Amino acid sequence: MPKVVARPERRELLVRVTWDLIVAEGLDRVTLRRVASAAGFANGALKPYFATKSDLLNAAYTMAFDHTIARAEQSIGTRSGLEALRRLCWEVMPLDEERRIEARVVIAFWEAAVADPSISAVARSTVTDFARSIARHLDEARALQEIGPLDDPAVVDEILWILMGLQSMVWVVPEETGTQRQCAVLERVLATLPPAQTLAADVSPEAVAGR
Amino acid sequence: MPKVVARPERRELLVRVTWDLIVAEGLDRVTLRRVASAAGFANGALKPYFATKSDLLNAAYTMAFDHTIARAEQSIGTRSGLEALRRLCWEVMPLDEERRIEARVVIAFWEAAVADPSISAVARSTVTDFARSIARHLDEARALQEIGPLDDPAVVDEILWILMGLQSMVWVVPEETGTQRQCAVLERVLATLPPAQTLAADVSPEAVAGR
Numbered sequence: 001m002p003k004v005v006a007r008p009e010r011r012e013l014l015v016r017v018t019w020d021l022i023v024a025e026g027l028d029r030v031t032l033r034r035v036a037s038a039a040g041f042a043n044g045a046l047k048p049y050f051a052t053k054s055d056l057l058n059a060a061y062t063m064a065f066d067h068t069i070a071r072a073e074q075s076i077g078t079r080s081g082l083e084a085l086r087r088l089c090w091e092v093m094p095l096d097e098e099r100r101i102e103a104r105v106v107i108a109f110w111e112a113a114v115a116d117p118s119i120s121a122v123a124r125s126t127v128t129d130f131a132r133s134i135a136r137h138l139d140e141a142r143a144l145q146e147i148g149p150l151d152d153p154a155v156v157d158e159i160l161w162i163l164m165g166l167q168s169m170v171w172v173v174p175e176e177t178g179t180q181r182q183c184a185v186l187e188r189v190l191a192t193l194p195p196a197q198t199l200a201a202d203v204s205p206e207a208v209a210g211r
Numbered sequence: 212m213p214k215v216v217a218r219p220e221r222r223e224l225l226v227r228v229t230w231d232l233i234v235a236e237g238l239d240r241v242t243l244r245r246v247a248s249a250a251g252f253a254n255g256a257l258k259p260y261f262a263t264k265s266d267l268l269n270a271a272y273t274m275a276f277d278h279t280i281a282r283a284e285q286s287i288g289t290r291s292g293l294e295a296l297r298r299l300c301w302e303v304m305p306l307d308e309e310r311r312i313e314a315r316v317v318i319a320f321w322e323a324a325v326a327d328p329s330i331s332a333v334a335r336s337t338v339t340d341f342a343r344s345i346a347r348h349l350d351e352a353r354a355l356q357e358i359g360p361l362d363d364p365a366v367v368d369e370i371l372w373i374l375m376g377l378q379s380m381v382w383v384v385p386e387e388t389g390t391q392r393q394c395a396v397l398e399r400v401l402a403t404l405p406p407a408q409t410l411a412a413d414v415s416p417e418a419v420a421g422r
Contacts, residue, residue, distance in 0.1 A: 025326060026322065026323070026325065026326025026327070027238075027239070027322055027326075028238070028239060028322075028323075028326065029326075104325065107321055107322055107325060108322055110318055110322075110379040110382070110383060111237065111238055111239075111318055111319055111321075111322040112237070112239075113382075113383060114237065114315065114318060114382045114383070115236060115237025115238075115239065115240075116237070120383065123383045124383060124384055127380070127383055127384050127387075128384065128387070131387070152395075152399060153392075153395075154392070154395040154396045154398075154399045155399070157387070157388075157392055157395070157396050158373060158396045158399060158400065160376070160380070161372070161373045161376030161377050161380055161396065162369060162372045162373055162376060163376070164375075164376035164379055164380055165371070165372030165373060165374070165375035165376030165377075165378075166372050166376075167376075168321040168375055168378075168379070169338070169371070169372055169375055171321070171324075171325045172321060172324060172325070172331065172334045172335060172338055173335055173338050173339065176338075176339075176342070176368070177368075181364075181365065181368055184363075184364075184365040184368070185365045185368050185369045185372065187365075188363060188365045188366070188369060188403075189369065192399075192403040
């Protein structure tokens with residue numbers, strides 16, 4: 001019997017087929033059997049790639065997450081601070097069809113993750129990574145004097161929760177989550193960050209009056 | 212054959228059993244057959260109450276939403292403006308076990324809603340209702356001069372998306388979404404609303420310098 005070789009491009013094809021099934025019919029209808037059939041594989045031929053539905057969902061989510069991170073890294077380049085934060089957020093925000101589909105995979109994945117410990121570890125680590133990236137870019141922004149001291153860790157939670165809420169809202173109320181509204185909320189949050197403390201002359205009313 | 216009477220308390224029992232199944236095993240494992248069995252009903256006895264899984268999920272979500280709104284109305288009483296907004300948000304935020312379970316039903320419901328038009332209409336109308344309540348309390352706050360003119364509709368989106376993001380985050384990263392952190396984010400957003408314009412003397416540097 002020939003050894004079955006798990007080729008990366010076949011694995012990616014199966015993940016793509018899984019995405020399509022989630023988008024078209026929802027998580028409930030995803031089974032290894034249906035993915036095999038839709039990909040033109042014999043039933044059982046998925047086993048070298050994915051032993052269980054959990055494996056398949058982990059791969060589907062991980063590919064969506066990896067795509068997001070790869071786009072963000074390319075967009076950020078050597079930038080840091082607020083501009084890097086903005087570009088990171090843009091890649092997570094469902095601003096175009098590609099990112100809307102990633103958001104759809106995320107909705108399915110949260111549902112699966114809560115019910116399945118072998119999935120929840122992946123979900124938890126990607127969310128934690130993402131929160132850490134937000135915090136790092138805010139630290140850079142402070143070091144660059146783009147913003148003032150930020151003694152409020154709530155900003156990281158706030159940005160994270162907005163972006164996670166958008167993943168479902170873009171599917172539940174698409175007409176209320178257009179590109180402009182998504183960007184307006186991000187810019188509003190960035191505008192509420194504390195201004196950098198300048199070392200310029202004191203321009204308080206008292207100081208000015210006493211001149 | 213005796214006519215089957217759909218008694219409200221039985222219906223509520225079935226919805227409660229559905230909640231328990233979602234919390235314990237996830238949406239995937241909810242079937243009319245399993246709900247009937249867990250509730251001690253004969254298979255098929257659910258039909259007078261719920262003809263399909265979609266009906267059951269609509270009822271499960273609607274009951275969670277109705278509980279949230281009832282608690283908010285009781286908590287708000289005759290209050291209006293920012294304090295009413297705060298109390299509305301508190302009832303949606305997963306701050307205790309009851310509201311965490313409602314959040315779990317919401318996660319399952321988003322997944323189901325995106326895949327099923329008979330569910331998505333309910334999802335859409337509850338989200339729209341909720342956004343309208345946020346906007347109304349902000350209007351009250353402006354009328355009460357608690358805040359200044361708010362020409363930025365992004366605030367409503369921002370609050371909504373934060374609360375919706377929290378529904379999944381409290382289950383995906385529970386240790387990162389404690390009560391204090393949830394409240395800190397809400398208070399941060401409220402603190403960034405524009406201050407009321409006072410009718411007091413002009414204290415701009417120019418005015419003070421010219422005195």
